[in-house]
Amino acid sequence: MFRYNADNSQQAIRDRVAAFAKKYIEPVSRDLDHRDDPDRFAMDMYKTLGKEGFIGMKMPKEYGGSGVSSLEYTTLVEELCYYDPAVCLLDAVAELATYPIYTFGTDEQKKKYVPKCASGELIPAFVLTEPDAGSDAVNQKTTAVLNGDHYVVNGEKIFIMHGDVADILVLFLKIEDGDGNEKASRKISALLVEARKDGKLIPGIKVSTLKKKMGMRAATTGRLWFDNLKVPKENLLGEVGKGFKIAMNTLDGARVGVAAQGLGVAERALQESVDYAKKRICFGQPIGKFQAIQWMIADMATQIEAARGLAYRASQMQDKGEKFSLEAAKAKLYCSEVAKFCVDKAMQIHAGYGYIGEFSIIEKLYRDQRIMEIYEGTSEVQRLVIAGSYLR
């Protein structure tokens, strides 16, 4: 109701997602949110997203995707998040981890992995963060040493979406070459790691599922350890020392995706609030008649419009091949914070019926939203990027 199209191509995607959500998401959304450990990863939903063509949509058709534009993909994420942010995240992680393989991989690597990732057959993960390298991503301690025809990898990663179930890892680390001269960021490299054979983890990798996650529970988050893991030399992604560029280039697009996540959540919070304000009676009239409630609705609606403008603009710049890092940072920062504002106001409008999850979706949106200000670079990091581009 509160979404509009900046481009004709968007409505078809909205309609497709609405039909998908009715059939596949709405019947299980609550169940996926409350599943207990250890097997919380929503494998059936992941496979269904793949089968219905929602995974890897930005990949070209010859690589198993749909070749949609960035604006179309933004619309997909916005709509999926409107129905269930955690289900959307299943898809968003696949996109995040497949993009660098497609963009920086050799023809052979692309042919081998991208179609299978785009169909949902292989689960990929983007493996950058370490216990001491979150915002300070350059501070990678995981290392690889070349030994004949393979690298030997040692180290530890944390907070990796789907890291506990992934088949293929886009693994960032430092390749030790012994020269000690290059700047730290230049020495980060990326390897493609086939983490499983016949469904079982290969020797040298251990994983665990992180427990008690606040929201986004259909999609799991893992911790990984590498102990003398052998990775074939030809699995280097891009060139030695170019890993930081691969990671940052990937994150530019992913930040627009998080902006779209925030937008979808904010729109759902507004819709639920409007519906509720019309029907909840206090002091003999609908609460929507009270100015206090009207102002919250007005502020939500206005901020959503501004957020939508930023998210669509960053997507359209990406589609035109323009540099869009700054716009992606602004969109991610603003949309995720607008989502927080809107779920908070929606909670206030629903009051007790918002706080208790069995009565409305607001409690779930409140939990699912919070990570959007943290992953793909915290709000503080986005502000650093934005200020840095004005002050340099």
Ligand SMILES: Cc1cc2nc3c(=O)[nH]c(=O)nc-3n(C[C@H](O)[C@H](O)[C@H](O)COP(=O)(O)OP(=O)(O)OC[C@H]3O[C@@H](n4cnc5c(N)ncnc54)[C@H](O)[C@@H]3O)c2cc1C
């Ligand atoms: C559910 C979840 C999913 C995730 N998925 C992935 C994934 O798939 N792959 C992956 O690689 N990572 C993933 N992450 C990691 C995520 O990107 C990091 O958590 C995030 O970048 C922040 O790092 P940190 O948690 O170590 O916080 P820190 O970097 O330790 O930051 C702590 C606080 O200090 C602030 N801060 C740090 N540096 C500065 C500075 N220079 N100026 C101002 N403030 C600063 C931060 O903004 C924050 O408020 C995920 C995290 C979570 C929780």
